[in-house]
Amino acid sequence: MTTHPNKVALITGANRGIGLETGRQLAKLGFTVLLGVRDLAKGEAAAKGLGGHVEPIALDVAAADAAARAADEVQRRFDRLDVLINNAAIHYDTGSRALRPDWTVIRDAFETNVFGAWRVAAAFAPLLAASGHGRLVNVSSEGGSLASMGAGAPAYSTSKATLNALTCVLAAELRGSGVLVNAICPGWVATDMGGPGGRPVAQGAAGIVWAATLPDDGPTGGFFRDGKKLPW
Numbered sequence: 702m703t704t705h706p707n708k709v710a711l712i713t714g715a716n717r718g719i720g721l722e723t724g725r726q727l728a729k730l731g732f733t734v735l736l737g738v739r740d741l742a743k744g745e746a747a748a749k750g751l752g753g754h755v756e757p758i759a760l761d762v763a764a765a766d767a768a769a770r771a772a773d774e775v776q777r778r779f780d781r782l783d784v785l786i787n788n789a790a791i792h793y794d795t796g797s798r799a800l801r802p803d804w805t806v807i808r809d810a811f812e813t814n815v816f817g818a819w820r821v822a823a824a825f826a827p828l829l830a831a832s833g834h835g836r837l838v839n840v841s842s843e844g845g846s847l848a849s850m851g852a853g854a855p856a857y858s859t860s861k862a863t864l865n866a867l868t869c870v871l872a873a874e875l876r877g878s879g880v881l882v883n884a885i886c887p888g889w890v891a892t893d894m895g896g897p898g899g900r901p902v903a904q905g906a907a908g909i910v911w912a913a914t915l916p917d918d919g920p921t922g923g924f925f926r927d928g929k930k931l932p933w
Contacts, residue, residue, distance in 0.1 A: 703914070704731040709779050710913060711771075713737040713762050713821060714789030716747040719840070719887055722906040723786060727913065728753030732784070737762070737771065737821075762789045762817030763809075768824035775828060782828035784913045787818035787864075788840045792856050799855040807856040814860035815867065822871055826880070835880035838912045839868045841924065843886045848932035865924060865933060872922030881921040883912045888926055 710727050714720045715736035724734045728751050737760035738744030744757025760771040775782055792810040797803060818839055829835030844854060845861025865884050872882035887905030899905075908927045924931045 705914065706731040708783040709733045709735065709775070709781065710784035710786065711735040711737055711758065711775065711782055711825070712786040712788050713760055713817070716740070716743045716757070719890055719902055719905050719909070720786070720788040721747055721751070722902045723788065723909045724755055725751045726903070726906055726910045727784070728755050730910070730914065735775070737789070760821070762821055763813050768820040772824040772828060775825070781831040782825050783832045783834065784836045784838070785821065785825050785829060786838045786840065786909060786913060787821055789817055790814045790840065793854060794856045795854045797855055798852065802855065810856035810860045811863070814857070815863045818864055819867055826875065829880045830875070830878040833879045834917060835878070836913050836915060837871065837875070837880055837882040838909055839864050839882070839884045840909060841865055841868070841884040841886055843926065843931060846924070846932055868924070869922050876921065879917070881915055881919055883921060884924045885909050885912050886924070886926040886931055
């Protein structure tokens with residue numbers, strides 16, 4: 702198992718579920734892990750249970766200036782960021798239909814799932830480039846794949862499809878900087894959002910960790926689950 706001592710990773714939406722498990726796995730690999738959370742008290746409680754070098758950092762991706770503040774803190778303390786994982790997401794609206802839109806839910810979903818990830822990526826891109834080996838991982842879903850998209854979950858599905866598009870644009874803009882950018886579907890995972898019946902959280906997180914630890918000649922601008930390409 703390759704370890705990554707002295708590397709720094711930040712995960713948004715990381716006080717529970719797949720974000721927390723991803724933090725656990727990265728900490729075991731030697732990363733200093735920053736758990737991006739809205740509530741620092743909850744983040745501190747979560748960090749204590751992981752072991753390794755793990756700590757919370759205030760980062761509400763839906764707040765307009767939070768990403769910039771967090772980036773300033775990481776710049777001051779580490780002068781770089783090796784891995785950014787855009788994991789924060791809301792509103793798996795399986796009971797909704799696009800022809801009966803709940804605009805509040807749709808706007809909220811895009812604010813976190815798309816604009817939040819976009820703000821965070823833009824704020825931290827210089828620090829990822831400063832690493833020389835930066836990895837930007839957007840946690841997406843096959844529900845956002847145009848190849849298989851159907852009825853239901855309109856806010857979630859369309860926001861994840863947009864996140865996939867953003868992944869392609871960011872990968873192109875960061876090409877040549879040493880930063881690899883990919884979208885990862887963790888699959889149906891048994892979390893608060895996914896509900897019971899999904900596969901273990903550790904399995905879903907493993908695909909995210911794979912993208913976070915790609916070698917320098919690894920792929921960029923792709924969409925993967927368990928290390929295998931998915932159709933856009």
